[in-house]
Amino acid sequence: xxxxxxxxxxxxxxxxxxxxxxxxxxxxxxxxxxxxxxxxxxxxxxxxxxxxxxxxxxxxxxxxxxxxxxxxxxxxxxxxxxxxxxxxxxxxxxxxxxxxxxxxxxxxxxxxxxxxxxxxxxxxxxxxxxxxxxxxxxxxxxxxxxxxxxxxxxxxxxxxxxxxxxxxxxxxxxxxxxxxxxxxxxxxxxxxxxxxxxxxxxxxxxxxxxxxxxxxxxxxxxxxxxxxxxxxxxxxxxxxxxxxxxxxxxxxxxxxxxxxxxxxxxxxxxxxxxxxxxxxxxxxxxxxxxxxxxxxxxxxxxxxxxxxxxxxxxxxxxxxxxxxxxxxxxxxxxxxxxxxxxxxxxxxxxxxxxxxxxxxxxxxxxxxxxxxxxxxxxxx
Amino acid sequence: xxxxxxxxxxxxxxxxxxxxxxxxxxxxxxxxxxxxxxxxxxxxxxxxxxxxxxxxxxxxxxxxxxxxxxxxxxxxxxxxxxxxxxxxxxxxxxxxxxxxxxxxxxxxxxxxxxxxxxxxxxxxxxxxxxxxxxxxxxxxxxxxxxxxxxxxxxxxxxxxxxxxxxxxxxxxxxxxxxxxxxxxxxxxxxxxxxxxxxxxxxxxxxxxxxxxxxxxxxxxxxxxxxxx
Numbered sequence: 134x135x136x137x138x139x140x141x142x143x144x145x146x147x148x149x150x151x152x153x154x155x156x157x158x159x160x161x162x163x164x165x166x167x168x169x170x171x172x173x174x175x176x177x178x179x180x181x182x183x184x185x186x187x188x189x190x191x192x193x194x195x196x197x198x199x200x201x202x203x204x205x206x207x208x209x210x211x212x213x214x215x216x217x218x219x220x221x222x223x224x225x226x227x228x229x230x231x232x233x234x235x236x237x238x239x240x241x242x243x244x245x246x247x248x249x250x251x252x253x254x255x256x257x258x259x260x261x262x263x264x265x266x267x268x269x270x271x272x273x274x275x276x277x278x279x280x281x282x283x284x285x286x287x288x289x290x291x292x293x294x295x296x297x298x299x300x301x302x303x304x305x306x307x308x309x310x311x312x313x314x315x316x317x318x319x320x321x322x323x324x325x326x327x328x329x330x331x332x333x334x335x336x337x338x339x340x341x342x343x344x345x346x347x348x349x350x351x352x353x354x355x356x357x358x359x360x361x362x363x364x365x366x367x368x369x370x371x372x373x374x375x376x377x378x379x380x381x382x383x384x385x386x387x388x389x390x391x392x393x394x395x396x397x398x399x400x401x402x403x404x405x406x407x408x409x410x411x412x413x414x415x416x417x418x419x420x421x422x423x424x425x426x427x428x429x430x431x432x433x434x435x436x437x438x439x440x441x442x443x444x445x446x447x448x449x450x451x452x453x454x455x456x457x458x459x460x461x462x463x464x465x466x467x468x469x470x471x472x473x474x475x476x477x478x479x480x481x482x483x484x485x486x487x488x489x490x491x492x493x494x495x496x497x498x499x500x501x502x503x504x505x506x507x508x509x510x511x512x513x
Numbered sequence: 514x515x516x517x518x519x520x521x522x523x524x525x526x527x528x529x530x531x532x533x534x535x536x537x538x539x540x541x542x543x544x545x546x547x548x549x550x551x552x553x554x555x556x557x558x559x560x561x562x563x564x565x566x567x568x569x570x571x572x573x574x575x576x577x578x579x580x581x582x583x584x585x586x587x588x589x590x591x592x593x594x595x596x597x598x599x600x601x602x603x604x605x606x607x608x609x610x611x612x613x614x615x616x617x618x619x620x621x622x623x624x625x626x627x628x629x630x631x632x633x634x635x636x637x638x639x640x641x642x643x644x645x646x647x648x649x650x651x652x653x654x655x656x657x658x659x660x661x662x663x664x665x666x667x668x669x670x671x672x673x674x675x676x677x678x679x680x681x682x683x684x685x686x687x688x689x690x691x692x693x694x695x696x697x698x699x700x701x702x703x704x705x706x707x708x709x710x711x712x713x714x715x716x717x718x719x720x721x722x723x724x725x726x727x728x729x730x731x732x733x734x735x736x737x738x739x740x741x
Contacts, residue, residue, distance in 0.1 A: 315617055335599070335732065337687075338704040340711055343729065346722040371704050376731050377599070505704045 151185045151197040159204045171209040175230050178205055182234045186241035194242060198234035202227065270457070270467065274317050278310035285310075320468045323381065324454070327475035334375040334480045338505060341369050341404050341432065344376060348383040349402070355391045360399035369406055372432050373503040378476040382484075385469040386436040386496050394440030398493075403435040406504070430504045432482075437495040442488040451486060517631055518542040518559075522552035522578065523567040523593065528616075532565065535620055541627070549578040556586060563631060566610075567593045568601060576605060583609040589630035593618075599732030606686050606733070613684065613733075629682025643678045645739035648717055648726065650678045657717070664716050669694060673709055674717070677727065677737035686734040710735060 158181045162174045178201045186194045206216055210223050218224045285303040288295065295303075326332050342365050349361065383402075390400045409429045443451060450456050452474040455467040473496075477484045482500035489495055519541050521532050526547070533543045544561060546552035549570045556564060564582065568575030575592065582590060589611040594601050602613045611630045614623060641653040649658045652675055657664045666674065673694050677685060690706060691699045699705060710729075714721040728736040 311617075337732075338707050340707045342722070343707075343711065347729065347731075350723055371707055380731065507704050507708050 147190060148193050148196070151189050151193040152200050154185060155181060155197045155201045155204065159201070159208065163208060166209060171205075171211070172226070174209050175205055175226065179230065179234055179237070183237045183241065186238040187245070191239070191242045194238040195235065198231070198238050201234065202231045205230065270455075271321075275314065278314040278317075281310035282307050282314075320472060323472050323476075324468050327472065327479075332378075332475070332479045334378060336373045336375055336480070336502075338371045339374045339376045339379070340371060341365065341434075344380060345383065345402055345404060345434075348380055348387060351384065352387055352391065355388065356400075358396040359391055359394070360397065362399060362401040363403075364401065365404045366406065369404060369432075370430070370504040370506045372406075372430075372500070373505070374432070374500060375476075375480055378480060379500075382473045382476045382498065383434070383436070385473040389469050390436060390438045390440075390494075394438045398438050398440045400436065400438045403433075403437070405433045407431050407433060429501050432498075432500045432502055434498040434500075435495055437489060437493060439489070439491070439493040442492055442494045443486060445488065448486045448488070452484070516540055516542050517562040518544065519627070520544045520546065520552065520555055520561040520564045522546045522549065522555075522564065522570070522575075524548065524569075524571050525567075528567070528593075532623075535623065536627075539624055549573040549575070552578060553581055556582060560586065560588065562588055563627060564588070564590045565593060566590055568598075568605065569595065576601075576608065579605060579608050579610055591626055591630060602733050603686055603688075606684070607688070611683065625682060632682070643681065643739065645726065647719075650675065652679070659717055666713075666716065670709055670713055670716070673706075674713055674737075677735060678739075681737050681739050684730050684734050684736045690734065706735070 155178070158178065162169070162177055166174060182194070182198050182201055185197050189197075203216075206218065206227055207214065210218055210227065212219055218227060285306045289300065289303055345363060345365060349356070349363065387400065387402070390398075394400070407430070409431060452470050454471040456471070457467040474484050477498055477500065480500060480502075482498055485497045485499075487495050487497070519536055521529055521536075521543060523529050523532070523545075524547050529545050529547070533545065536543045544555055544559070546555045549572050552564075552566070552570075564586070566575055566579060566582075570578065579590060579592070590609065592602065592605045592610045592613040593616060594605070594613060595616055602615075605613060612626045614626060641651065643650040643652065647660050651657070655671060655675075657666055657671065657674065673690065676690065676693055687703050687706060688700050691702060695702070695705060710727055711721070714724050714727055717726060718724050726738055728738055730736055
């Protein structure tokens with residue numbers, strides 16, 4: 134309703150302002166008409182219409198041109214205050230005035246039109262460039278494992294003199310490549326799930342300790358050359374979250390840290406929670422009901438490293454889809470962090486990247502969620 | 514022992530060929546069907562020992578094939594499904610599927626599922642002692658021993674562990690576990706499961722953070738694994 138009204142209002146404004154300006158200028162000229170003469174008035178009005186043409190749409194401009202011609206005729210051309218024109222010369226003048234005003238208006242409008250097209254073309258060219266980069270990195274990420282699979286299996290099928298050891302190596306190449314391919318396809322599917330807005334968090338009680346270790350166990354092979362510290366608050370309650378989504382977020386963050394930090398870097402995963410009391414103090418809910426409804430618990434998960442950190446001007450951009458750091462090595466699709474952000478936001482959380490003062494990056498996930506302090510002894 | 518006969522119902526030829534080779538080289542007899550309709554006929558003509566059923570079939574949904582099979586077919590059914598469709602999996606398990614595999618799956622996983630589901634029908638004599646090397650569960654005496662020392666478990670912990678161990682290798686859904694251990698009114702109270710599984714892991718696992726016996730199947734349930 135409101136939107137319709139504002140839209141309507143905007144349209145009214147667009148049609149109302151140009152004629153109003155014409156009227157205002159005409160009124161001012163009306164006062165000066167004895168000094169400057171009615172022919173100069175025509176030029177000033179013409180200029181006004183031309184200026185309007187630079188900012189307004191075609192219809193209001195034509196309306197202004199028409200209006201200004203009428204005003205000139207009625208108020209300025211002698212005999213004044215009639216539409217009647219005494220002089221043949223003035224009749225010509227009025228006709229020419231009208232034609233020039235219109236041509237002026239239409240030409241200005243056309244120039245603007247062309248400018249707009251040029252701008253659109255530029256934007257399009259930029260996005261084509263963007264997609265070219267994207268397709269290059271994507272096709273690299275997809276084609277490399279495919280090439281490995283095709284090459285290795287061709288070899289196995291046709292080469293007759295191939296040692297048992299090489300045979301085994303080729304087969305393990307196929308295996309590695311297909312796992313990599315599977316990961317990339319999963320990433321792309323996740324991205325398109327996010328793009329389509331189809332993602333719905335399926336929240337259930339999560340043991341954060343289990344979640345963190347499940348991620349660590351899954352990435353065990355990749356973590357071999359890095360140090361890993363895990364700090365989980367022992368009093369952490371159960372959180373109602375989407376285990377699968379959050380697991381994916383952590384896999385992306387941890388995987389990223391492994392790929393983009395040098396070996397022997399220490400990666401730290403920290404999980405903690407903070408309670409936030411919302412709104413004002415309320416006697417009834419705060420004193421009489423110890424289990425307060427207006428209290429929110431935030432789960433905080435931090436993945437940090439003591440590597441070289443991120444360039445400061447790029448810390449916001451890294452979450453953008455397909456964005457890759459300017460000096461990053463080949464490979465990678467620029468999808469991981471945007472998926473991490475998408476999956477965090479799908480559960481109502483936020484994700485931030487900051488640099489540690491002593492060096493290294495800190496990714497912080499903040500997730501408000503329902504909690505359960507289920508006490509085991511009580512439920513036996 | 515006779516070779517077990519497995520019926521594969523999947524519309525992808527490549528998938529069927531792969532399963533055929535894998536299963537034949539592991540001493541199973543393989544029959545194939547490419548549609549739900551053919552699968553139902555093949556199963557009725559010559560009931561196999563186990564059915565591997567793809568949920569995405571061209572002519573009718575795997576779910577409805579599963580329901581029709583379960584009207585009369587008592588042997589195990591293993592479901593094949595695509596990634597991230599836990600709801601599909603839980604529905605299929607509720608409709609009588611014995612276990613599931615998510616494509617792409619590893620061969621070892623496939624063979625483990627087949628073995629554990631087939632074991633249910635071959636050894637019905639109910640072994641009262643579940644022995645997994647360092648861990649022993651004596652169902653008759655209700656005693657759990659780890660490295661020959663008795664593990665102190667509360668009665669709920671024991672019930673949960675025994676239930677999972679009796680279905681060794683099989684996934685049990687959250688709902689099933691909650692209903693069996695706590696009762697029908699607890700069917701949505703999965704926080705109990707989280708707490709008790711964590712507690713059990715601390716008591717029976719070598720490294721509770723890297724569980725070997727009590728495996729989480731995210732979004733679906735838990736699985737007890739006895740040995741490598």
